[in-house]
Amino acid sequence: MPLVTSTEMFKKAYEGGYAIGAFNVNNMEIVQGITEAAKLENAPLILQVSAGARKYAKHVYLMKLIEAAVADTDLPICVHLDHGADFETCKSCIDGGFTSVMIDGSHYDFAKNIEVTREVVKYAHDHGVVVEGELGKLEGVEDEVKVAAGEGSYTDPDQVQEFVEKTGVDSLAIAIGTSHGAYKFKPGTKPQLRFDILEEVERRLPGFPIVLHGASSVPQEFVAKVNKFGGKMPDAIGVPEEMLRQAATMAVCKINIDSDLRLAMTSSVREHFTEHPDHFDPRQYLTPARDAIRAMVRHKIVNVLGCNGKA
Ligand code: G3H
Ligand code: 13P
Numbered sequence: 001m002p003l004v005t006s007t008e009m010f011k012k013a014y015e016g017g018y019a020i021g022a023f024n025v026n027n028m029e030i031v032q033g034i035t036e037a038a039k040l041e042n043a044p045l046i047l048q049v050s051a052g053a054r055k056y057a058k059h060v061y062l063m064k065l066i067e068a069a070v071a072d073t074d075l076p077i078c079v080h081l082d083h084g085a086d087f088e089t090c091k092s093c094i095d096g097g098f099t100s101v102m103i104d105g106s107h108y109d110f111a112k113n114i115e116v117t118r119e120v121v122k123y124a125h126d127h128g129v130v131v132e133g134e135l136g137k138l139e140g141v142e143d144e145v146k147v148a149a150g151e152g153s154y155t156d157p158d159q160v161q162e163f164v165e166k167t168g169v170d171s172l173a174i175a176i177g178t179s180h181g182a183y184k185f186k187p188g189t190k191p192q193l194r195f196d197i198l199e200e201v202e203r204r205l206p207g208f209p210i211v212l213h214g215a216s217s218v219p220q221e222f223v224a225k226v227n228k229f230g231g232k233m234p235d236a237i238g239v240p241e242e243m244l245r246q247a248a249t250m251a252v253c254k255i256n257i258d259s260d261l262r263l264a265m266t267s268s269v270r271e272h273f274t275e276h277p278d279h280f281d282p283r284q285y286l287t288p289a290r291d292a293i294r295a296m297v298r299h300k301i302v303n304v305l306g307c308n309g310k311a
């Protein structure tokens with residue numbers, strides 16, 4: 001099966017009340033851990049690549065790894081640019097074989113966001129590629145862009161119809177209280193998401209696929225393990241899994257997860273070196289790290305996304 005766009009995946013996910021996992025990839029072990037999990041659960045998959053990932057691993061290496069994963073699993077896999085900053089980055093990924101791109105114009109004002117997004121949509125659609133836009137601003141860190149606490153802003157449902165109509169985007173990322181990274185909510189407070197905004201967006205855009213960024217749940221066992229084996233992570237709080245499950249039954253068709261992959265991998269590597277300080281063969285510590293990613297992604301597919309058996 002060749003690489004696919006997310007069009008068919010989102011249609012089925014919307015109708016079926018589940019979501020597709022969009023997992024960030026940076027190297028071979030991450031690609032393998034995720035795709036092995038999807039294979040075991042027969043789940044459709046989005047593998048997404050950030051500008052930082054392209055800088056770290058090079059576009060061509062990631063593309064070849066993903067092509068290898070398609071050959072190995074025969075699953076429907078969509079390869080997506082995460083947080084495309086400008087037209088040139090999106091164009092380079094479209095020309096380089098991606099089937100989906102995000103143009104993140106959320107830092108621009110409404111009119112400028114429409115303008116840059118529309119330009120990307122035109123080029124992408126001419127090349128058979130789908131586009132995700134964003135309205136509203138998430139807090140947290142992605143690449144060098146940091147949106148400080150208090151400087152994020154929820155999506156305004158009054159803007160979504162006009163944005164989708166004028167840009168022609170295929171899916172829309174919205175801000176309802178999630179944020180990037182491992183520190184999403186203040187320790188001691190109860191995590192809350194604005195489901196009222198999601199409901200209103202769904203009402204204004206019936207049948208239209210919505211995307212949730214910053215959706216790692218930051219399992220406490222990973223944070224505890226990092227700290228048990230020499231790490232120093234402050235209290236980290238993610239999005240409760242039951243909230244993600246609820247969003248998946250609504251208009252949310254794509255749920256972005258990166259921090260949980262990092263935590264699964266790092267906690268495993270830390271544990272390994274504490275228990276085997278004499279090891280220096282990378283295969284010795286990367287094998288359990290890849291296993292930890294596979295287990296975590298299987299859990300997400302079955303218990304959070306609900307896309308098991310939907311490939
Ligand atoms: O939303 C951001 C993703 O976690 C990607 O992170 O830009 O550090 O690769 P990165
Ligand atoms: P997390 O940091 O919550 O994993 O979010 C990842 C993300 O939104 C990638 O675009």
Ligand code: ZN
Binds near residue numbers: 142214
């Ligand atoms: Zn994101």
